[in-house]
Amino acid sequence: MALTLPDQIVRQEILALSAYHISPAQDMIKLDAMENPYQLPPFLNKEISRITADVCINRYPDPHATALKETLRTTLSIPAEMDIMLGNGSDEIIQIIMLAAAKPGAKLLTVEPGFAMFRMIATFTNLEYIGIPLRSDFSLDTDTMLTALRHHQPAITFLAYPNNPSGNLFDTGALEKIIEASPGLVVIDEAYHPFAGKSFIEKLADYPNLLVMRTLSKLGLAGLRLGLLSGRPEWLSQLEKLRLPYNINVITQLVATRVMQHYDVLQQQAEAIKQTRTRLQEFLATLKGVEAYPSDANFILFRLDDASRIFRQLQQRGILVKNLDNSHSLLKNCLRVTVGTPEESDYFCNTLQDLVGK
Secondary structure, three states: OOOOOHHHHOOHHHHOOOOOOOOOOOOOEEOOOOOOOOOOOHHHHHHHHHHHHOOOOOOOOOOOOHHHHHHHHHHOOOOOOOEEEEEOHHHHHHHHHHHHHOOOOOEEEEEEOOOHHHHHHHHHHOOEEEEEEOOOOOOOOHHHHHHHHHHHOOOEEEEEOOOOOOOOOOOHHHHHHHHHHOOOEEEEEOOOHHHHOOOOHHHHHHOOOEEEEEEOHHHHHHHHOOEEEEEOHHHHHHHHHHOOOOOOOHHHHHHHHHHHOOHHHHHHHHHHHHHHHHHHHHHHHHOOOOEEOOOOOOEEEEEOOOHHHHHHHHHHOOEEOEEOOOOOHHHOOEEEEEOOOHHHHHHHHHHHHHHHOO
16 A cells, blocks of 8 residues: 655645744743733632533533623624624634635735734635735835735735734724725724724724624633624625534633623723833833834834844743744844733843843
């Protein structure tokens, strides 16, 4: 019998990929993944322990996650006429959307630098990926985007609001022009909405080709892996056909429903993160040779000389940030730091000041 090897079966573009890298974080101050640094308060942890103690894990979860959707609709102010689809994190939702649109020759358009999973999942689903560079200050080049829409006629356009890894909110008027000019679907990814305060959810009724995506990961529930998509029923009814049955497990449904019923707790934590973000931005602005970019998210992108060396030295001091140096031409010598607790941020600031002073 002839030996069958992966390169004889697996698509060439998959063979050429590198797996998404997640740095080990054991015993580190973890400031690399845009997580909420605060745990839930004791009273809420007790409630979670109580409601999950007798859960029937031998049974499948509610396939429609009805109670969870009702709670999310209320707390996130999702219009009654719009449907909700849930995913195992935003990544699953992105994959569902791209799979649905992956006709032969179909294209996905987004901006660069942007969320890395847009390119990766486009490769998974065999969509042609089109990345339009941002300006040097990471603002949207509207004219170039509009030209690209006319030329490439993409089936889907993905835009993060605020953008990752730059942290800025794109101009609302520019985004509206792009939505209006798009020949296909436009998905606004609002993963960092709790720290920005602006949203396109209220504009869903204005644009028949618009969907808005959120996640609860940055809000404080990253371990539950829950993303949601909101939009018109005619879109979501088609996308639901690709969602795998029971994709939201019973523990996630129970815990997310209960925590979101105490949404004020998460909002208070988001406000604390925003206050620490302000202090962190002010500190970075005082460091000679460091350029910190304005952020409406829970992280800050900054540039400094020899960023990769500084990244390694921060690791040696027990601090893990995201090294973006050389990941894109606009990110040369850039690092991204998540806003941690005040204590974590102070340690990061003091350590960075010590390192750049050498």
